[in-house]
Amino acid sequence: MTDAPYSRITGTGGYLPERIMTNAELEAVVDTSDAWIRERTGIEQRRIAADGETTCDLAEVASRQAMDAAGVTPQELDLILVATTTPDKIFPSTATLLQARLGNHGAPAFDLQAVCTGFVYALSVADQFIKTGMAKTVLVVGAETLSRITNWEDRNTCVLFGDGAGAVVLQASESPGILSTRIHADGQYETLLHVPSGPSRLPATDDVAERTMCMKGNEVFKVAVNTLSQIAADILSDNRISPDQLDWLVPHQANLRIINATARKLKLSPDQTVVTVDRHANTSSASIPLALNEAVRDGRIQKGELILLEAFGGGFTWGAALLRF
Numbered sequence: 274m275t276d277a278p279y280s281r282i283t284g285t286g287g288y289l290p291e292r293i294m295t296n297a298e299l300e301a302v303v304d305t306s307d308a309w310i311r312e313r314t315g316i317e318q319r320r321i322a323a324d325g326e327t328t329c330d331l332a333e334v335a336s337r338q339a340m341d342a343a344g345v346t347p348q349e350l351d352l353i354l355v356a357t358t359t360p361d362k363i364f365p366s367t368a369t370l371l372q373a374r375l376g377n378h379g380a381p382a383f384d385l386q387a388v389c390t391g392f393v394y395a396l397s398v399a400d401q402f403i404k405t406g407m408a409k410t411v412l413v414v415g416a417e418t419l420s421r422i423t424n425w426e427d428r429n430t431c432v433l434f435g436d437g438a439g440a441v442v443l444q445a446s447e448s449p450g451i452l453s454t455r456i457h458a459d460g461q462y463e464t465l466l467h468v469p470s471g472p473s474r475l476p477a478t479d480d481v482a483e484r485t486m487c488m489k490g491n492e493v494f495k496v497a498v499n500t501l502s503q504i505a506a507d508i509l510s511d512n513r514i515s516p517d518q519l520d521w522l523v524p525h526q527a528n529l530r531i532i533n534a535t536a537r538k539l540k541l542s543p544d545q546t547v548v549t550v551d552r553h554a555n556t557s558s559a560s561i562p563l564a565l566n567e568a569v570r571d572g573r574i575q576k577g578e579l580i581l582l583e584a585f586g587g588g589f590t591w592g593a594a595l596l597r598f
């Protein structure tokens with residue numbers, strides 16, 4: 274155990290590709306409407322990576338911003354974690370590609386795949402490394418180019434997702450910091466939200482439906498709402514904290530109706546909930562660090578405030594983190 278037994282976020286960063294795709298553009302591609310998308314999801318637009326722009330490209334900008342904010346150099350990183358479902362390559366990991374870009378040599382670097390819960394999983398892993406003294410300064414990234422695994426002919430999914438990256442630097446600290454994390458999975462829900470093909474099953478298939486996301490949205494929705502309310506209650510009770518002590522909810526951004534349902538259960542006002550889904554859509558593992566970064570940079574989230582992060586995604590996976598910023 275080190276003499277600094279807690280971990281604390283000391284810097285945040287985020288990056289969105291330049292190209293904005295509006296709902297109106299999607300009306301021209303599939304049988305949908307701006308009104309339907311806004312009403313059912315809260316999404317107004319999303320960002321789409323340029324041709325040739327990769328997950329690592331997005332991750333690099335977000336990471337450099339987070340390191341600048343924390344005042345750490347790449348050489349000081351002793352662990353690099355990238356949560357992603359859309360890695361640049363099957364291997365090496367996006368984390369090692371990012372490591373090379375940053376000019377860090379020797380720190381362990383690996384990707385973590387927990388779909389939309391990826392960032393919370395990665396934060397939890399980073400927290401354990403710091404608490405056990407295995408690392409002092411960790412770069413934790415959530416980065417995605419979901420547009421590459423989107424079926425642009427499927428209105429059930431193509432209106433929902435976007436590209437982006439968010440990052441935090443997590444450092445050993447004498448005061449908390451991360452109070453606790455909870456991560457869970459139940460693999461029995463595989464086919465409710467998945468990409469059917471992969472390098473082992475149907476490699477290099479030409480069938481678009483096999484190599485893009487498919488989702489039974491309504492079924493996912495119901496489990497997501499119940500599960501997120503439960504995990505929020507569980508992590509607060511783990512820490513003997515009541516919902517009225519929370520300053521902020523920074524949720525995974527899949528659907529405004531899911532976000533509002535969780536906030537209502539916690540009796541949090543809309544201005545205590547960070548919402549980016551209207552402009553970013555669902556960026557999977559990037560959505561929480563992007564939302565956190567936005568609220569930190571615009572001055573809403575202040576040092577010392579109590580924040581609940583929560584996420585739900587394919588697998589199913591779900592998780593939460595309670596932290597003092």
Ligand code: UT7
Nearest residue numbers: 305309313389428429432490491493494497527528585586
């Ligand atoms: O991030 C990981 C976790 N993911 C989530 O949490 C996503 C969870 N699910 C959702 O957010 C919502 O279920 C959706 C936004 C995906 C769908 O909203 P919904 O209110 O559950 O709609 P639905 O699937 O029950 O479909 C209602 C109707 C259907 O038409 P009929 O059968 O009632 O005639 C759909 O065919 O809406 C239709 N529909 C659309 N209409 C216009 C489905 N997609 C579209 C669309 N535009 N894009």
